[in-house]
Amino acid sequence: MMNLKEKADTFSWVGPVVDKLKTELDPFREEEILLPAEPGGWWHQYVCPRHHTELIFDAAEQDAFVFSCPKGCKLEGEPYRGAWLVYRHQAMARYALQAAAVYAADGEDFYSGLAQTILVGYAEQFPLYPVHPDGQPWMLRGRAFHQALTEAIWSTTLIRAYLLLVDNGVTFTEEEEKKLQVFFLMLEESMEQYRHILIHEKQNAESNYTAWLNASLACVYAAKGSREKLASLLKGEGGFYHHLSIGVKPDGFEFEGSTYYHIFVLRAYLITAEMAGRFGVDLYDARGDQGQSIRGMFQLLVELSGDNGELPALHDGPYARVPFAREITEVFEIGCLVYKDPTYQPILAKAYRYLYGQEERPGLEALLYGQRESKEFHSACWTRASVLLPDSGFAVLRHLGNPLSVLADFGEHGGSHGHYDKLHITIMHRLGEVAPELGMVPYGSILRKEWYAETASHNTISIGGRSQAPHTGSCRQFRQESEDTYLWIRSDGAYEGAVLDRHLWLTDGWLLDWFHVEQVTGQKQDQEVDLWFHPTGHLLFPVEPRPIRMDSPAVLGQEAGYGSVEVLSLLQNETDYALRAGWSTLYGGGGHDPEYEVSVNTLLPPGSILHEIRTPGIAEDPSRRIRGIMLRHRGPSVDFITVYRAGHEPAVLKLVSEAGEPARIQIETTGQRVVYCLNPETGLIQEEFRNMEE
Template sequence: MMNLKEKADTFSWVGLEVDKLKMELDPFRREEILLPTEPGGWWHQYVCPQHHTELIFDVMEQDAVVFSCPKGCKLEGEPYRGAWLVYRHQAMARYALQSAVVFAADGEEFYSSLARKILVGYAEQFPLYPVHPDAQPWMLSGRAFHQALTEAIWSTTLIRAYLLLVDHGVTFTGEEEVKLQVFFTMLEESMEQYRHILIYEKKNAENNYTAWLNASLACVYAAKGTREKLASLLEGEGGFYHHLSIGVKPDGFEFEGSTYYHIFVLRAYLIAAEMYGRFGVDLYDAKGEQGQSIRGMFQLLAELSGDNGELPAVHDGPYARVPFAREIAEVFEIGIAVYKDPSLQPILANAYRYLYGQELRTGLEAVLYGAGESKELQTSYRVRDSVLLPDSGFAVLRHPGNPLSVLADFGEHGGSHGHFDKLHITIMHRWGEVAPELGMVPYGSVLRKEWYSETASHNTVTIGGRSQAPHTGSCCQFRQEGNATYLWIRSDGAYEGAVLERHLVLADGWLLDWFHVEQVTERSQEVDLWFHPTGHLLLPFDPHRVQKDSPAVLGLEAGYGSVEVLSAMKNETDCPLNTEWNIRYDGVSTCREYEVSTSTLLAPGSTMYEIRTPGNAEDPSRLLRGIMLRHKGPSVDFITVYRDGHEPAVLKLVSQVGEPPQIQIATTGQAVVYCLDPKAGLIQEKSRNTEE
């Protein structure tokens, strides 16, 4: 494998990117390096209490006392100062790594000196930090930060910088080396103690913490050259192989069912693999007890991603943020270099598009981990099959002739990072999102529990104005045929006395979503189906159908307090009402304009509410307009068809009284009839040419 000097000399794009990295470091030629002497707090508290957006961090500001919200709020004091310090410490560690990378590629002594000053500075400071007195009771307390987890991540960046310098011939003075060895030894003792508490006292070996404690210790052992201790992290309870076996499902998904924590753990595994590779141990093809592997974790993400490379924010995880995009860039540069898999490139390209506005290899991650002679990445549309993840409880429906796709969630709750969201669907278009999971705000925001984890913020059903109970649903059928993919998922644990069943059919011309709810309790409650599109909602309500006296709010608990009613239309007839509405995406955030048309059968007595809710977790104050369908009765069928373009399908109920429900989907030149059989599921009865 080429070293950085060879890469820069061989590939012109690497040399150009190294020059950009130099420019970012130029201020250190004029300014003294000021490492914060205070330990950091918890980064999740770096969030505006009014707008719930992450506060602005200026990487060039050496000592901040006022912290700004993107909406103009100014905040001072704790917990914002402590959270800002986390960002500052992490930024200085990144500068150390960046300086080491530039030196390795260019050889200029200024950059090795800069990296050394940061490393030795932290080595001097670390012994002065006590175990953090302000850490929350549930945390494993660190020294330099509230959380030992944050400390583990930070330490891997610093030690990677140290090893890169040493690999390229940099020698430290005797005094500097003593300070660094004290630092490494203290890290070693702390991480070993945290690891013992987590695995043997808390009995929580599967936690993502474990992967990071292992990664930090692997870095420490590599820096100290203690090969025998490095070997001890592979086997035994909480070791690499054990964690891979219990922290990752057999289908390749991290056990919490969160794309964010999946990448979080995958990054820790890759750092550990890098350290083991220094001693000739190859973990890139290692296998867990049920076949779990690093390669499989990459393939899982490729399966879940949208056609444009976007990853769904299922369960806890940010909708989008710069540090997360950098983590994706690092992970996928390594994955592409190791596995030579072109199916990973669209995800990497999407990360660079978010970071730099272009789908080209750019920045520190590209220089350090990228491989290949071109900055160009493969971003063209790929034909992929539908996929079922039976162990994790997710399914993705795709059809080569349909730009729409849908991801359905029926699996485990997800523990502390799960949402009350069973039978939720995420709808994507080839060029971007239609109705995504909204992501998760920093945990310091009250909206974490008041909105984003609640059922009402997801595209699924609530009953009685309450969120679902934490539970696991099931997959009754998954059938992929030449002309369509069918998924039948079920839940009987969300609400006592209620069965929820969702039937999804993705065909060439449409996506059919048939949600059936059955209540067997003596007193049936209101059933609400939620739909949260992120585009511009176009509702063709007739003025005489809009209820002017509709309530301003629908409830106060379980996320309902975050929902505002804008208008409502009730079906007061005896027949289902075909209601059509469109969602338009203007291309500002998606780079392409597209439109999705929607037809919904509004059951007799049901009400369609136009609602306004918090936006996605990147900016909750940018409110979204959505739809909520409400029906009161022992059973209800919510039936919706989505189509690409502005021409909606026409929906019609065609069954007779007493017969199983049948609907007809009619589009230009074609009509298809589906019947819902309680035992067999959704059956296509017939199709015909409507022009005959």
């Protein structure tokens, strides 16, 4: 792998990137380098209590006591000050790495001096921090931060800066080196102690904490040249190989089923692999006990991503956030460098587009790891099949010719980072989201538990105004053929006495979503069954009948997320047959492709009520409320049948079975008519009839 000077001499795009990074650092030529003397708190508390948006952080601001919400709120004091300090300490560590990288690329002494000053400053300051007295009881408490986890992440950035300087011939004075070695020793002792507590006392070796404690120690051992300790770190309980075996499912997904924490752990693995490589140990092709690998974790993200490179925000994790996008760019720049896989590029391009508004390499991660001739990305041309992840409990349905795809969640709850969301679906268009997982706000927001983790915030079923119980669903059938893909998933642990079956059938013309709910007869047979749909586009009702407006919005309840739901209008089916209701979600405004539209038709069972609702929006900005749909039915059983079709022309959906017969529906579009039925004996959805017109 070429060094940064060789890269600058080889690739034409590197020079402008270095110049941009210099511009960001040049204010330090005039300003004193001030490291906060106070330890940081918990970054999750850097959130507006009114709008639930992350507060603004300006990396150029050396100190702050008033903290601004993007909506204009001004906040002071704790916990905001402590959370701001986390951002500041992390920013200074990043500045050290950035300065070291710029020096390595062009050799200007100012930048090596800047990095040295930050490193030595923290080495002097770290021994002054006590074990943080304000950390919450459940935390492994750090010194420089509430959490040892935050400290581990921060330390890897600083030590990578140190190693980059040393690799490029920078020397420290004897006194500076002594301070740095004390810093490394204290980090080593702390991280080893945290590891012992987590792995042996708490018996929680699979935690994402473990991956980061390992990464921090790997950096310390690399800085100190401790080959034997590095080798020991890789093996044994909680070591790299063991964590890969227990922290990642055999199908490649991080055990909590969270896209965010998957990338979080993958980044820690890559840092550990980078440090191990300094001792001649190759972890990039390492395997866990059931075949888990770093490369498999990359492939898992490729399988989950949309055609435009967008990653779904499964379980806990932000919908979108600048630091998260930076983590994605770092991870996938390294992935492209190590594995040379072009299928990684759409995800990397999407992250750069979010950060900089362009699909180019203008940042620090590009300088450190980018090794392509061009700074631009080209969408990889490949056809991805549908995929079943049996160990993690996810499936993605795709079909060549249909711009719609759907991701279904039937697996484990996900522990402390899981949601009450079994049989939730995320619907994607090739141009972007249609009905996503809404993400997760910073944990300091009350909406974490009051809305975003609850069943009502997901595209699935809730019963009796309650969220689902933590449980694991099952896949009853997954079948992919040339003409269609079919998935049948079941939940029988969400509610006592209730069985939830969701059938998804994807063809080139539509997505059929058939949700059957069966409750046992008796005391609970009349519980209300609610099916939720949260699109992020502009909701229209072009298909009659139009819901009846209410005089003012109504609230459905106060528990299990229902208190966050406003009812805007109602449509009750008072007939004895299923009523067809439809709507469209538009995404074509603001310069987007006009094809970015989805038409939806649903059958409203007799006695059911369609609610037009308004709820908190995606977690990036909950205050931007979105309109959605909730279908409600009271009774021992119900079939909610919906058809999604790309474009402005909806598929015609009809119920064609007679009373007392097995449910049978017909879907009709221009040139095509298909009849499906629910087989009462096998429980499968079957195609009964297909008519293709010339």
